[in-house]
Amino acid sequence: METLYGYAGKLLRVDLSSGALTDEPIDPQTARKFVGGTGIGTKVLYDEVPPGVEWSDAENRLIIASGPLGGTSYHGSGTISVVSKGPLTNGSVATQANGFFGAFLRLSGYDGIILQGKARKWAYLYIHDEKAELRDASGLLGKDTVETREALKRELGHGDKQMSVVSIGPAGENLVKFAALVVDKGHVAAHNGAGAVMGSKKLKAIAVTRGKLRLPIKDRARVTAISDQLLENLIAAKDFRYTWGTLNAVCEHTLANDGFVPVKNYTTCIWDIERAELEKFSGWYVRSHFGQKPNACWACRHHHCHTITITEGPFKGYVGEEPEYECLAACGPVIGVTDVAAAIVLANLVDRLGMDVNEAGWVLGLAIELFDKKLLTMKETDGLQLTWGNYDAASKLLQNIAKREGFGDVLAEGAMRAAQRIGGEAPNMAIYSMKGATPKTHDHRNRWPKLLDTCVTQTATGEGYIMLKPADLGLAINPHEKHNNSGEDAVAWNAQCKGALHFEDCLGVCKWQSRADMVLLAEAVSAATGWDFSTAETMEVGKRIVHLLRVFNIRHGHTAEMDAPSPRYGSAPVDGPSQGKTIMDSWAELRSKYYEAMGWDSRTGKPLPETLRSAGLEYTIPELWGK
Numbered sequence: 199m200e201t202l203y204g205y206a207g208k209l210l211r212v213d214l215s216s217g218a219l220t221d222e223p224i225d226p227q228t229a230r231k232f233v234g235g236t237g238i239g240t241k242v243l244y245d246e247v248p249p250g251v252e253w254s255d256a257e258n259r260l261i262i263a264s265g266p267l268g269g270t271s272y273h274g275s276g277t278i279s280v281v282s283k284g285p286l287t288n289g290s291v292a293t294q295a296n297g298f299f300g301a302f303l304r305l306s307g308y309d310g311i312i313l314q315g316k317a318r319k320w321a322y323l324y325i326h327d328e329k330a331e332l333r334d335a336s337g338l339l340g341k342d343t344v345e346t347r348e349a350l351k352r353e354l355g356h357g358d359k360q361m362s363v364v365s366i367g368p369a370g371e372n373l374v375k376f377a378a379l380v381v382d383k384g385h386v387a388a389h390n391g392a393g394a395v396m397g398s399k400k401l402k403a404i405a406v407t408r409g410k411l412r413l414p415i416k417d418r419a420r421v422t423a424i425s426d427q428l429l430e431n432l433i434a435a436k437d438f439r440y441t442w443g444t445l446n447a448v449c450e451h452t453l454a455n456d457g458f459v460p461v462k463n464y465t466t467c468i469w470d471i472e473r474a475e476l477e478k479f480s481g482w483y484v485r486s487h488f489g490q491k492p493n494a495c496w497a498c499r500h501h502h503c504h505t506i507t508i509t510e511g512p513f514k515g516y517v518g519e520e521p522e523y524e525c526l527a528a529c530g531p532v533i534g535v536t537d538v539a540a541a542i543v544l545a546n547l548v549d550r551l552g553m554d555v556n557e558a559g560w561v562l563g564l565a566i567e568l569f570d571k572k573l574l575t576m577k578e579t580d581g582l583q584l585t586w587g588n589y590d591a592a593s594k595l596l597q598n599i600a601k602r603e604g605f606g607d608v609l610a611e612g613a614m615r616a617a618q619r620i621g622g623e624a625p626n627m628a629i630y631s632m633k634g635a636t637p638k639t640h641d642h643r644n645r646w647p648k649l650l651d652t653c654v655t656q657t658a659t660g661e662g663y664i665m666l667k668p669a670d671l672g673l674a675i676n677p678h679e680k681h682n683n684s685g686e687d688a689v690a691w692n693a694q695c696k697g698a699l700h701f702e703d704c705l706g707v708c709k710w711q712s713r714a715d716m717v718l719l720a721e722a723v724s725a726a727t728g729w730d731f732s733t734a735e736t737m738e739v740g741k742r743i744v745h746l747l748r749v750f751n752i753r754h755g756h757t758a759e760m761d762a763p764s765p766r767y768g769s770a771p772v773d774g775p776s777q778g779k780t781i782m783d784s785w786a787e788l789r790s791k792y793y794e795a796m797g798w799d800s801r802t803g804k805p806l807p808e809t810l811r812s813a814g815l816e817y818t819i820p821e822l823w824g825k
């Protein structure tokens with residue numbers, strides 16, 4: 199058989215109902231058309247999950263895949279992409295996590311895993327020495343994601359760098375609708391309840407040892423050289439993420455007063471915090487005052503992920519992972535916590551329980567605002583005094599959510615459904631898109647390109663790409679610019695960059711390293727596979743994925759009306775840089791223009807037959823258009 203360069207060459211299909219494990223070869227045409235990761239996952243999802251299959255049905259699929267750069271010398275190539283039908287939107291999810299899992303999986307002979315069915319008893323999947331087996335997970339039940347990993351290391355006799363673990367925590371076991379998959383230490387495939395899907399299949403964890411396969415890479419030296427070049431570019435650009443990760447953003451944006459950091463569930467855009475306390479929400483403070491140990495992913499040379507030890511105050515001695523921006527914002531300003539150490543401990547708790555920190559922050563923010571406005575009482579909150587900044591109450595409520603206990607059971611449904619259950623003013627106060635998922639922990643009322651992105655997304659989270667160099671794709675605007683409230687910019691940016699992130703998530707690499715440099719990424723794919731892969735092809739693949747996910751979502755009941763923000767999410771801020779302005783004045787027109795720019799029907803958002811044909815997706819036309 200001819201060598202398929204760039205690929206381990208097979209997918210592992212695991213039927214949890216029957217216990218059957220089968221190897222499936224990767225077809226070269228599919229590889230070229232969908233590349234890997236999110237692309238392959240999207241194809242499997244569309245082909246195998248027809249209308250009528252619900253997120254918790256045995257027939258749903260959970261696909262975990264790397265791509266042609268995974269496990270190579272490319273820096274940060276331990277990444278996985280996770281694709282499924284998720285519970286928050288009842289539509290597709292494509293979410294990714296870094297770490298080691300993708301690299302170890304490929305070096306064990308698999309480009310990805312397709313999970314289907316439901317186990318009768320809780321199980322975990324163990325992949326080692328190019329073999330896979332299902333094992334009893336009853337001893338792991340109730341353990342959080344850190345405990346699960348430690349227990350598996352002990353049980354299987356492997357050290358930190360010899361085995362990688364994807365697991366769910368109590369939240370996934372209890373089908374919390376925003377449960378996540380947690381990888382190694384501090385890497386989370388967070389969106390649209392992928393962890394609840396894994397829980398519904400009664401799969402607690404997947405452990406993979408560091409395989410020994412020599413991957414068939416066409417030009418190894420060129421892959422290394424491109425990765426080195428990307429790193430040099432990053433350093434030359436003085437990108438703060440290289441030095442500090444994303445940690446610095448809470449402090450930087452608040453100091454800039456640009457309205458990006460969400461405060462107290464969007465009740466204000468101004469974080470009223472002492473300057474000395476604010477400066478502690480910075481990479482500089484955390485890294486210079488707290489004990490820190492680098493915890494980089496596979497082959498990564500970024501100064502990004504660290505394990506930290508809190509060295510002062512009531513949390514002195516606590517050891518956890520340094521949070522990303524969203525984690526710190528969700529557990530800080532969104533819920534009124536001004537003590538950085540408390541925010542770090544809460545963020546780590548969310549990861550340990552196995553939940554999406556964005557949705558967790560928004561449901562806590564909603565509950566606290568309702569309590570503050572006396573629309574909830576301690577009787578309804580199980581005795582919790584849900585005041586802004588109350589660490590103890592927030593911590594207890596997060597644990598109740600993960601266990602679905604008391605009021606936690608209501609919030610475990612996610613912001614939209616929880617607000618509907620609470621009733622009254624709650625649906626007008628909660629932050630979500632009408633598809634049913636919450637945005638990232640940003641205040642998009644001051645960044646309209648991101649607001650439109652989050653509402654028209656197919657994956658339950660933003661698909662746009664802030665790090666794209668505008669010149670790469672002929673972009674005229676920078677969506678990250680302060681106070682960007684131009685509707686035209688919002689449409690132009692979204693239509694132009696949709697697909698870039700999906701393409702990158704086909705490759706098995708971390709975005710902080712590649713920063714969507716489509717020219718070098720195309721060259722890296724060519725070097726790994728031996729194909730003549732052009733820069734234009736990167737966006738063709740990315741757009742193909744967006745169109746196919748769109749068709750999948752329409753097939754599962756999504757409508758144009760669901761491409762909209764909740765009343766609070768689309769509201770005019772009461773203060774800050776966009777005070778009094780709302781995108782809702784022109785929402786229907788902007789959405790329509792976006793659909794047109796994507797080659798979709800301007801009213802319904804259905805991809806037009808000619809769009810699907812030119813994307814190589816003609817087989818989807820009869821179901822969508824009936825011809």
Ligand code: SF4
Nearest residue numbers: 274495498500502708
């Ligand atoms: S930049 Fe951070 S998340 Fe990405 S691979 Fe490196 S250490 Fe991991």
